[in-house]
Amino acid sequence: MTTELRVLDAERWDDWYGKLERAFGGPAESREERALWRELTDCERSLAAWDGDEIAGTAGAFSFRLSVPGGALVPAAGVTMVSVQPTHRRRGVLTSMMRRQLDDVRAAGEPLAVLTASEPAIYGRFGYGQATDQMRLEIDTNRVRLNLPAGTDRVRLRIVAPTAAREECEAVYAQRVAARPGMLARQPGWDRLPLLDPKANRDGAGELLCVLAEVDGEVRGYARYAVRPIWSPATGPDGAVLLRDVEALDPVAYAALWNFLFGLDLTSSVRIRNRPADDPVLHLVSDVRRCGIGLRDGLFVRTVDVGAALEARTYATPVDVVLDVEDAFCPWNAGRWRLAGDAKGATCARTGDSADLALSARELGAAYLGGFSLSALAAAGRVTELRPGALAEASAAFGSDVKPWLPHGF
Numbered sequence: 001m002t003t004e005l006r007v008l009d010a011e012r013w014d015d016w017y018g019k020l021e022r023a024f025g026g027p028a029e030s031r032e033e034r035a036l037w038r039e040l041t042d043c044e045r046s047l048a049a050w051d052g053d054e055i056a057g058t059a060g061a062f063s064f065r066l067s068v069p070g071g072a073l074v075p076a077a078g079v080t081m082v083s084v085q086p087t088h089r090r091r092g093v094l095t096s097m098m099r100r101q102l103d104d105v106r107a108a109g110e111p112l113a114v115l116t117a118s119e120p121a122i123y124g125r126f127g128y129g130q131a132t133d134q135m136r137l138e139i140d141t142n143r144v145r146l147n148l149p150a151g152t153d154r155v156r157l158r159i160v161a162p163t164a165a166r167e168e169c170e171a172v173y174a175q176r177v178a179a180r181p182g183m184l185a186r187q188p189g190w191d192r193l194p195l196l197d198p199k200a201n202r203d204g205a206g207e208l209l210c211v212l213a214e215v216d217g218e219v220r221g222y223a224r225y226a227v228r229p230i231w232s233p234a235t236g237p238d239g240a241v242l243l244r245d246v247e248a249l250d251p252v253a254y255a256a257l258w259n260f261l262f263g264l265d266l267t268s269s270v271r272i273r274n275r276p277a278d279d280p281v282l283h284l285v286s287d288v289r290r291c292g293i294g295l296r297d298g299l300f301v302r303t304v305d306v307g308a309a310l311e312a313r314t315y316a317t318p319v320d321v322v323l324d325v326e327d328a329f330c331p332w333n334a335g336r337w338r339l340a341g342d343a344k345g346a347t348c349a350r351t352g353d354s355a356d357l358a359l360s361a362r363e364l365g366a367a368y369l370g371g372f373s374l375s376a377l378a379a380a381g382r383v384t385e386l387r388p389g390a391l392a393e394a395s396a397a398f399g400s401d402v403k404p405w406l407p408h409g410f
């Protein structure tokens with residue numbers, strides 16, 4: 001079997017997307033969601049693997065700008081919509097699409113490619129490393145109390161329709177992006193993603209609502225949520241607050257939003273699928289054991305251009321190290337790079353000097369946003385220290401005070 005890779009003809013989008021849905025066992029999406037993905041698809045960056053006149057594989061890319069340590073927004077290809085038909089699996093179709101895509105990303109001058117994986121085992125072989133994680137919470141609000149900071153009572157809360165509050169929420173979100181590595185600057189149309197609320201997907205919950213937190217007349221935060229009413233025959237109300245997202249620009253607005261969610265009548269839990277693992281709410285609660293905490297992988301990062309990627313971020317402490325990078329899938333990155341930088345900026349260029357640390361592209365991706373330390377990777381045998389002291393120096397420099405985190409999938 002041979003397949004031929006071609007850029008997606010926009011007129012074939014329905015067929016192409018239908019094949020993607022089939023590979024995912026779908027379609028499970030609502031009409032609204034499908035229409036949004038149609039609008040957001042960049043056909044010129046989408047590939048179809050053709051077997052004769054049949055689509056055997058799909059892969060796409062969004063043109064994102066990713067927040068990195070130091071607050072810069074770095075061009076990053078957002079790899080998405082990857083699938084291979086069940087009739088064509090395990091014959092190298094994915095590998096051929098990854099090959100073509102990374103060549104295209106390099107040609108476009110984007111230093112990074114990023115993705116969220118259906119299964120985390122797939123993408124390491126192509127040099128993607130898990131760079132962030134995400135925390136889910138299912139908080140027992142009957143048992144857990146909140147310790148509110150002084151001034152929380154100054155916050156005024158207002159419930160509004162999410163669409164009516166879109167601009168205010170987006171203004172808050174935009175300010176959060178540079179403050180947390182791993183977040184994506186909003187591209188046109190992406191503000192509609194958190195507003196999707198098709199009836200068919202509510203699973204017993206009411207409509208999506210938005211609560212705005214205002215301090216001195218200014219919107220300082222928001223939460224979008226729905227309530228799923230649950231009535232137990234024996235004890236009565238046992239509803240769940242399904243929190244979609246929550247962002248705030250100061251501690252009192254943040255605490256007030258959580259206090260509101262905890263206090264919703266006839267509910268006994270607040271559930272959310274995706275929060276950063278250093279969410280301040282963990283320092284507001286009286287009992288973390290009853291917060292139903294779970295962790296899973298988030299964003300995967302691939303350094304497509306090692307020099308440009310390492311120069312695009314800043315470093316928590318001064319660093320001057322030579323990295324010996326192994327990169328079989330993108331061999332233009334392989335070899336020694338001298339990275340010199342600090343909190344103001346960095347240079348990263350080819351060098352003939354002897355190496356201080358050896359690692360592969362996958363580890364570089366994992367450490368890139370500062371979420372996973374080089375020391376931890378070294379302890380797992382995935383980074384090798386060649387000059388004593390270099391690991392501690394580089395590990396501290398790569399670290400991020402704020403945990404990197406991606407708020408939504410793509």
Ligand SMILES: CC(=O)SCCNC(=O)CCNC(=O)[C@H](O)C(C)(C)COP(=O)(O)OP(=O)(O)OC[C@H]1O[C@@H](n2cnc3c(N)ncnc32)[C@H](O)[C@@H]1OP(=O)(O)O
Pocket residue numbers: 023024079080081082083084085088089090091092093094095096115116117118119121122125
């Ligand atoms: C960013 C995103 O869009 S994530 C979504 C990914 N898509 C899905 O999960 C949809 C369902 N799955 C599929 O469509 C396919 O099985 C794919 C895309 C995951 C794999 O496609 P294939 O064409 O079968 O992959 P390909 O034959 O190129 O395999 C390359 C290697 O990856 C391995 N591999 C492929 N899929 C998986 C997997 N799910 N888990 C672990 N390893 C895998 C193969 O075993 C092979 O390993 P090898 O090089 O050591 O022999």
